[in-house]
Amino acid sequence: MDIVRLTAVSKTHGTGSGAVTALDKVTLGFPEGSFTAVMGASGSGKSTLLQCAAGLERPTAGTVSVAGTDLSRLRESALTRLRRETIGFIFQAYNLLPALTAEQNVGMPLRLAGHRPDPHAVRAALDAVGLADRARHRPAELSGGQQQRVAIARALVAAPRVLFADEPTGALDSASSRTVLGILRTLVTGHGQTIIMVTHDPVAAAHADRVVFLADGRVAGTLDHPDASTVAAHLTALDPATPPSAQAGGAAAFAKKEASC
Template structure:
């Protein structure tokens, strides 16, 4: 069953002759418990797709549903509450508050929601991402990979139904990036976490259950059980047919 479902989604920016069609009638689903990578050439609509699916941007037309909730019908307040309580976000920039410790950064979403973190709740989440012994360190005292792990723990502390990740390893070296991707893979395998990840990296995409390829604002191909080699070959094919 699809946890996230987009149906006939268009997203147009601007108007008249200056209008840009970022998404062109996208219909796609993301099954519960799956790990999906979204790829495509520059300007294909990857980030716009993620933003519309996550309720960060409103489509011009079409339907976006999360576990039966129609996002396009929600008010701005309703969208804010949905994003806070039911969706997790991880981005290329770690977006940690430098004055707070790792533990304080992770508990921040709970405090913003008016919840008092339960005893051991935040520490357990840090332990799950392998940082139990770094909870009192501030971001400047952590490596890039450790900072991204803190960001992942922060995204998961509210127990979201879906985790959206936009180039989560883009600021990391290859070794650290593989460690973070292994963590995401483990979340899907061991905890049934639904993950939708935008990436340009075939190695990153190979950690997913399937890869969805976009071109010109539309899904044009899918690849199940991807390998870095098969993903790179599909991307090469998409780039080759792009107009000059």
Template sequence: MNHNDHAIQLCSVSRSHKAGDSAVTALDRVSLSFPRGTFTAVMGPSGSGKSTLLQCAAGLDRPTSGSVTVGGTELTGLSETKLTLLRRERIGFVFQAFNLLPALTAEQNVALPLRLAGKRVAKARVREVLRQVGLGDRARHRPTEMSGGQQQRVALARALITRPEVLFGDEPTGALDSRTSREVLTLLRSMVDREGRTIIMVTHDPVAASYADRVIFLVDGRVNGELTGASADDIAARMTRLEAVPC
């Protein structure tokens, strides 16, 4: 694979945070590639660096050392303005909290990233994305008139409106019951299979992770192996072993 086949590449990325007089290393020389058109889950015990990895890969946080490349653009040298533009135009986010604006309808929530970017909002495009997530008939409903699963799908449509190169999910099914969670994960899986999207998802749920092509495990800020095409049971067993490792 040449580097253009990768949506995101991390090369020896470290991230330290100051804690009093000492520094805490959240990521320790992590090198990873995320090929285009793949679904990757990132797992690890609490405090293993999962969220920091996601934030560095998405350009939300700057690594202390190492480099992050998004589709051929190296992020390290970018100004805050250029970084903001890159995130806005090329990266989508879905979080555990749906972060919808309650006063706005589904279609207004979905159109928000375009409005914030000062771009023209094509109503047909908004409707198309809502249809993609199975909410074609709920465009005029407000969040309070929807279930949790429907709200998360609106959040997903909002993330997709800019046609991002990579979609990041931080526990995207964390607030949903298991049936609704499966619906959202099936939708994410089909976006990878049918539309060739690239998805990177942090999760603590082995069932959610089993929808991904591969699962990367982090322990103490380092990559601790990966599984490809694994079942939820295999993933759960691996997590149990990781969490049992004495500190």
């Protein structure tokens, strides 16, 4: 069953001669319990797709449904409530409050929703990302990778049915990236979490069940059970100006990077 479904979704910014089409009649489904990576060149529409799918932006045309609810039928207050109860977000910037401890940062979404954080739920979320022993540490006392893991715990604390991740490893070194991607993969395989991740990195995309490629606001192909070298080849093939030799070289480089992970 598709827990997130886009049907003929278009998104246009601006009007008249200055209008820019970010998404052009995109139809996509994201099955529950799956891990999907969304990739494409800058301007391909991948971030707009994530924002529309998560209810952060309303499409110009078409429909988006999350957990069986048509988002276009919701008022802003109901849409906000659905996001708080059903959706979790992870971004490249950790967005942690520097004056708060890890456990206080994790509990913040519950406080914003008007609930008193359950200490057991907060500790369970931190334990899920391997940071139960860092609960009382503030962001400045944590590495970048640890801060991103706190951000993942924060996204998990309300038990969302869908996690949207926008370049979650973009600011991390390779070792921290491996740890974060391993956590995301475990959430899917071990706990049935649904994850939709925008990334530019074929190695990151190789942790997903499926890769969706976008070009000029349209779906330009999909790849099931990806590996980094095949993802790299698909990305370079989307650019007709890229010579075959560069495609092969890029694929080999990503394969080497994946092997080192």
